[in-house]
Amino acid sequence: xxxxxxxxxxxxxxxxxxxxxxxxxxxxxxxxxxxxxxxxxxxxxxxxxxxxxxxxxxxxxxxxxxxxxxxxxxxxxxxxxxxxxxxxxxxxxxxxxxxxxxxxxxxxxxxxxxxxxxxxxxxxxxxxxxxxxxxxxxxxxxxxxxxxxxxxxxxxxxxxxxxxxxxxxxxxxxxxxxxxxxxxxxxxxxxxxxxxxxxxxxxxxxxxxxxxxxxxxxxxxxxxxxxxxxxxxxxxxxxxxxxxxxxxxxxxxxxxxxxxxxxxxxxxxxxxxxxxxxxxxxxxxxxxxxxxxxxxxxxxxxxxxxxxxxxxxxxxxxxxxxxxxxxxxxxxxxxxxxxxxxxxxxxxxxxxxxxxxxxxxxxxxxxxxxxxxxxxxxxxxxxxxxxxxxxxxxxx
Ligand code: T4K
Numbered sequence: 001x002x003x004x005x006x007x008x009x010x011x012x013x014x015x016x017x018x019x020x021x022x023x024x025x026x027x028x029x030x031x032x033x034x035x036x037x038x039x040x041x042x043x044x045x046x047x048x049x050x051x052x053x054x055x056x057x058x059x060x061x062x063x064x065x066x067x068x069x070x071x072x073x074x075x076x077x078x079x080x081x082x083x084x085x086x087x088x089x090x091x092x093x094x095x096x097x098x099x100x101x102x103x104x105x106x107x108x109x110x111x112x113x114x115x116x117x118x119x120x121x122x123x124x125x126x127x128x129x130x131x132x133x134x135x136x137x138x139x140x141x142x143x144x145x146x147x148x149x150x151x152x153x154x155x156x157x158x159x160x161x162x163x164x165x166x167x168x169x170x171x172x173x174x175x176x177x178x179x180x181x182x183x184x185x186x187x188x189x190x191x192x193x194x195x196x197x198x199x200x201x202x203x204x205x206x207x208x209x210x211x212x213x214x215x216x217x218x219x220x221x222x223x224x225x226x227x228x229x230x231x232x233x234x235x236x237x238x239x240x241x242x243x244x245x246x247x248x249x250x251x252x253x254x255x256x257x258x259x260x261x262x263x264x265x266x267x268x269x270x271x272x273x274x275x276x277x278x279x280x281x282x283x284x285x286x287x288x289x290x291x292x293x294x295x296x297x298x299x300x301x302x303x304x305x306x307x308x309x310x311x312x313x314x315x316x317x318x319x320x321x322x323x324x325x326x327x328x329x330x331x332x333x334x335x336x337x338x339x340x341x342x343x344x345x346x347x348x349x350x351x352x353x354x355x356x357x358x359x360x361x362x363x364x365x366x367x368x369x370x371x372x373x374x375x376x377x378x379x380x381x382x383x384x385x386x387x388x389x390x391x392x393x394x395x396x
Contacts, residue, residue: 001382003389008319014375015321022197023295025260025366027252035248044244048228051247056207058254062175063184065209067216070247071223071240074171074193074206078104078141081189081208083236084218085165087138093169094124094150095333095345095352097143101169102332105141113137114333114345116352121287122298122359123150125351130158139165144173144183147295148286152178152186159187167191174200175261177291184209189219194250199260199293199365202250205242260366264294267364267373271297274377278384280305296327297362300355307387310358312394316383322376324360331356 007013039045052070059068071077082091082105091105095114102112115132118125122145129140142155152168159166170176171193173183184190189212192198194205210216217232223240242250253260272283280302286292301310308316310326317324331352338344362376383390 001386003386003393006316006319006383006386006390007321008316009393013319013321014379015372018321018323019363019367019372020197020323021296021325021361021363021365023199023201023260023365024196025199025201025253025256027249027256031252032249035252036245039244039248046241046243047224048241049244049247051244051251052242055242055247055250055254058251059184059207059209062254062257063182063209065182065184066211066213067209067219068184069208069210069216069219069223070242070250071206071208072242072246073204074169074191074195075100075104076238076240077191077193077206077208078169079107080219080222080238080240081167081191082108082110082139083222084215084234085139085167085188087165089136089138091139091141092129092132092137093141094143095331095349096122096328096355097145097169097332098171098328099332099335100171101141101143102338106337110138112338112344114338114349114352116345116347116349117355119351119354121148121150122146122284122355123148123287124155126151126154126158128347129155130162133158133162133164137162137164139167141167141169142187143169143171144176146284146286146298147172147176147289147292149173149176149178149183149288151288156187171198171206172295173293174198175257175291175293176286176289178289180290185211188212189215194246194253197365199264199295200250200257201253202242202246205246205250261293263366264364265292266370267368268294268297270370270373271362271377274374275299275380278306278381280307281380281384294364297364299360299362300358301360302358306384308383308390310360312390313380313383314360316390317376317379320379322363322379324362326356326359327361329356
């Protein structure tokens with residue numbers, strides 16, 4: 001292959017239509033039709049309808065958790081938990097996460113305090129959490145990234161010893177198992193996202209899980225402005241209701257969950273075997289879990305060995321219609337409003353900066369076939385082989 005065979009330098013893209021990074025598993029038109037016909041016949045669109053209730057029951061069974069409280073998206077789920085836990089002051093969370101983890105805290109009147117992450121796992125560095133705790137810290141929000149988990153038990157221990165509540169953002173973690181227990185069973189509560197790009201998909205949606213019945217009652221009353229049958233006094237209410245249309249799609253997605261996860265695992269394994277010899281490219285192994293949902297394929301590009309930067313590789317791939325992404329770039333601490341706040345972190349966030357500059361997501365999920373992975377890996381291998389020529393051409 002020659003440099004001029006790359007789409008970036010004028011050749012035809014290797015994929016005729018864009019290949020996104022997200023899941024996008026579609027259940028099939030006939031199943032949609034029959035699910036939506038039933039909603040139409042019942043003439044019941046939202047407010048804890050039969051499909052939402054069925055979904056909650058099925059998620060409780062699937063995760064082995066006492067309470068699953070479905071909501072309209074993961075972000076509002078985080079806001080509702082922060083409210084229900086009656087937290088005040090600062091909340092420690094990792095600096096490498098999606099903006100919603102921190103913004104949900106801001107909406108709840110809390111102050112995020114960023115903790116750096118581990119360079120190898122990308123998860124919050126629990127050793128640094130301890131050093132950040134002072135009297136103003138009201139909670140720790142652990143985030144379970146990339147179909148892996150942070151050190152859940154260490155964070156729970158730290159919270160217990162310091163008298164600080166711990167809850168988890170498991171937006172990426174539905175169906176993952178850590179220490180023999182499915183995510184959803186850790187901390188005071190855990191939040192999942194069922195966004196279209198997640199393996200369990202409700203188009204938009206999410207779920208809060210907790211084994212604390214009293215907390216669950218509070219959450220159910222916060223979810224809707226008019227509460228639920230079992231009234232609990234809460235200071236603030238919201239509208240975090242999941243609609244029947246969302247629940248119908250999530251139910252189909254849950255039915256297909258194991259099959260879709262298997263597909264992701266095969267795709268993940270194929271990337272690993274086809275890219276293992278590329279110098280400077282390392283695929284992240286989901287951390288701290290015995291079962292992952294393989295929701296993301298995350299790789300790190302070390303420029304000195306790969307001989308091209310992550311950003312150049314990204315441009316070359318995108319020209320081929322491979323919509324690779326650099327998630328969480330440029331890092332939460334470099335976004336508004338956090339970048340203007342010197343107290344948002346107490347030390348350097350060196351690992352977060354390093355990961356933001358080197359990490360890249362490759363396509364996985366329902367729209368990606370094994371043959372696509374072969375093509376993507378060939379292109380990446382070729383790009384590395386041609387790196388010297390590519391550099392020269394870019395400098396011209
Ligand atoms: N905590 C964490 C750690 C999170 O990662 C997230 C969300 C949350 C909390 C909050 O949960 P939610 O409130 O979102 O439920 C996505 C999602 O919007 C977001 O849910 C997710 N994390 C975040 C990491 O990624 P984008 O900007 O990457 O997605 P988007 O819409 O650009 O889609 C990716 C690709 O898929 C694009 O190439 C377009 C394509 N696409 C997307 C959709 C939705 C399609 O082809 N069809 C589609 O329907 O944010």
